[in-house]
Amino acid sequence: MAGSQDDIPPPPPPPSQTPTQQTPHTEVIQNGNGPVSITTNTQGQIKVLPPRITKEILARERERKARITLLMALPEDHLAKFHKMTDAKEMWDAIKSRFGGNDESKKMQKYILKQQFKGFSISNLEGLHKGYDRFQSLLSQVEIHGAGVSTEDANQKFLRSLPSAWSQVSLIMRTKPGVDSLNFDDLYNNLRVFENDVKGSTASSSST
Template identity: 80%
Template structure:
């Protein structure tokens, strides 16, 4: 448990922070989470002769334990919020009230949530993975964006997410992206599995500057069997023997022939827009 880091609240990430805090406290010290959610019972107080309210000393072991949990709960919450906001919350003596105050301050109202939802949708529309960013960082950023959209009630379908990510890959991925987008089952493949499939081609994409045909050939190799290249070649009217000869010679004839056959067969298949053709 000591290796788990306390998640610090960041601007615009209250919902994620609240979920992580629930799991963090539920794992490290569940009674503390119960105190935050349900409260710790009223504090025993009395009024002295001057009319001042004072807290009565603890008498039982249960009261001492409850007070200790309250203190730990408050400390945990204070440690998880930005330092420039400590002054607003440190005087709150009840952990449950502090949790609600943090939600009120950072959770946002209906109007701000609506605006955040709109901004996230715009970020989804303009999402793009640069060459310098690479596949892995692009995947992490896109996954984070999908999570934020889901939290704000703007879930993206598996089909839209996969197609958007494939469209957003750099130009060096254009051949793999084009083939993957029309590959059977890609619209029902979970995003993590799509990423894992793309990783198989990453080394070929990086070496595409010296061999532009290798990426396209590899894009047709299914995760189940390397023999699927022959099936795809036959399906698009490309002879298997011709493809093997071209690969050995390192020429572009296989790529040219395959792409020609692919476009020739588009009349009965998915229509491609100008960006696809480029």
């Protein structure tokens, strides 16, 4: 049932962003999670210690959500085989190896991309330009894998994902006639018109 390794669809490339700007559980699937604290018992067996610091707690929660994301996308008759795996990246690699380039693997890829699209957001630190580049990259992956996002859905999602400093502009643009049929590049150029106003408003609020 497995196809050749050349047929395996590559996972989406990791976006160039800080960890707080990522969709955490899908990043865990692609890149693995951070190290966890372990110890060795008297029999020489390795044991993973419960999370204690905030960073470890967040890492464990992301790992749990990543596993759930993968298990939800698997066909029911394959759940038992992969359910015992505790590492999300290991599970993802095993799924690619098992299914190769067949329909199940392609469905899995689409599911992960849709999860990334659903959880997309832009922080104030990231700003309009970097957010645009990252969303454009995600849209390209969605199109390549046939995940099916309409122009209207893409434009509305991007506008809702803008940083809080853009909230008023976002509201204006979302209700603007014709915005749902705009090319994404044209939408971005429309937003750039408001950039100086947004920066001025942000600077004024910080000063106050």
